[in-house]
Amino acid sequence: MEGKEILLGVSGSIACYKAAELASTLVQAKAGVSVVMTHAATQFVTPVTFEALTHRPVFVDLFDREYVASIAHVTLADKADLLVIAPATANVIAKLALGLADDLLSSLALACGAPLLVAPAMNDRMYAHPAVQANLRCLRERGARIVEPEAGMLACGHEGQGRLAEPERIVAAIRAALCTS
Numbered sequence: 001m002e003g004k005e006i007l008l009g010v011s012g013s014i015a016c017y018k019a020a021e022l023a024s025t026l027v028q029a030k031a032g033v034s035v036v037m038t039h040a041a042t043q044f045v046t047p048v049t050f051e052a053l054t055h056r057p058v059f060v061d062l063f064d065r066e067y068v069a070s071i072a073h074v075t076l077a078d079k080a081d082l083l084v085i086a087p088a089t090a091n092v093i094a095k096l097a098l099g100l101a102d103d104l105l106s107s108l109a110l111a112c113g114a115p116l117l118v119a120p121a122m123n124d125r126m127y128a129h130p131a132v133q134a135n136l137r138c139l140r141e142r143g144a145r146i147v148e149p150e151a152g153m154l155a156c157g158h159e160g161q162g163r164l165a166e167p168e169r170i171v172a173a174i175r176a177a178l179c180t181s
């Protein structure tokens with residue numbers, strides 16, 4: 001992974017804490033990691049956590065006045081070898097499928113020419129919902145790689161499929177994606 005630039009998108013799931021472990025593992029593997037969080041994600045983990053782990057600023061706002069000169073969603077997208085969204089909420093997956101661009105993460109996903117890897121995390125019924133499955137199918141058909149969530153006890157108390165894949169599975173998928181891109 002040395003020298004590779006990974007853009008890590010983190011959206012608003014209870015599984016955000018696992019993204020911190022993922023970022024740390026990627027940095028230890030000598031990848032450059034830039035993190036973009038949705039506003040909802042900052043309710044679960046603070047940007048400071050990712051800044052400390054990646055030694056880089058974390059981006060949240062599309063209209064950030066400090067970075068307006070360089071237009072963060074374009075510069076971050078241009079540099080990336082791979083865009084990884086983990087955890088990916090049902091909301092972000094829907095926005096990716098539709099091509100919506102109403103925040104920094106969804107805007108840069110459109111501006112990014114790098115391959116896309118999505119690791120969904122959500123309640124089992126949300127994950128099984130035909131709308132979510134149709135959106136994931138749409139992303140797959142466009143060439144995105146999906147790291148399927150795992151089955152087990154969920155934070156909501158249900159048992160079923162929806163738990164974010166463990167960081168080592170996501171890292172293995174990242175390595176595979178970087179090898180073939």
Ligand SMILES: Cc1cc2nc3c(=O)[nH]c(=O)nc-3n(C[C@H](O)[C@H](O)[C@H](O)COP(=O)(O)O)c2cc1C
Nearest residue numbers: 011012013014038040041089090091092121122123
């Ligand atoms: C405690 C809690 C946990 C949540 N976990 C998830 C989750 O794992 N997956 C998901 O799709 N939405 C989850 N949500 C709902 C999202 O945070 C919500 O849909 C939000 O609008 C997502 O915004 P974003 O996609 O911009 O990050 C959770 C909400 C709360 C309050």
